[in-house]
Amino acid sequence: MKYIKYEIKENGIALVTISRAQVLNVLNEEVLDELDDVFYKIASSGLRVAILTGEGKKAFAAGADIRGMLSFSREQSLAFSQKGNAVFRRIEQLDVPVIAAIHGFALGGGCELALCCDIRLAAQNAVFAQPETSLGIIPGYGGTQRLTRIVGVGNAKEMVYTGRKVDAAEAKEMGLVNHVYSSEELMPQALGLARKIAQNAPIAVRAAKEAIVCGLDMDITDGISLEAQLFSTCFETADQQNAMSAFIHKKECPVFQNK
Structure with missing residues (x-):
């Protein structure tokens, strides 16, 4: 795969990494296709847990590819939204837990990608936002639905209506993430949590x-x-x-x- 790294760790743990650090792991159609492929494989692999992260320290995923969306027609934008939603729903409904290990930016589609995971762990430098209304659109990958269910109606409306950024500490306070760690501790903690899950039936x-x-x-x-x-x-x-x-x-x- 061009944009996704896929590793099998010990004890039936998979590590999936979005590998576009040079553009802050922005999601385009190719990334979505490769994510769909890799989680399809995990579903039939007998693995017990998956960890999803982004390459580098600056971003988990800094959103969808705005340049690619600039000239979309209504029909093209609908297809793009439906495609992303199908991939994210596959992750959400995967028969094994998925842990998001989030560092740096998780904006727009990147925040929505984190939301479809079962458990979210954040580095102290993590930043979350649904900034779509500042671009003349709304979240298109389930953000209005999952964010509301996770952080409550009031918090979700404020984040979506204003597009404001939420740091890791506030994200923890509102229930958007489960735990916050230093950047150095994030992946060891994610692996430790995965091992605890993998050791159960x-x-x-x-x-x-x-x-x-x-x-x-x-x-x-x-x-x-x-x-x-x-x-x-x-x-x-x-x-x-x-x-x-x-x-x-x-x-x-x-x-x-x-x-």
């Missing part, structure tokens, strides 16, 4: 993600029903039997076999 983690992500699109009654169904499927697994038996008999938890 993969089938259970996948079921938990499905319950949370799909449940957000349901009312509470349907969400609880989905949770019950997914809870029950875990009892058909050897991992559940082995782990519960070890717990009861005060033995060391076995290594989960994903079956």
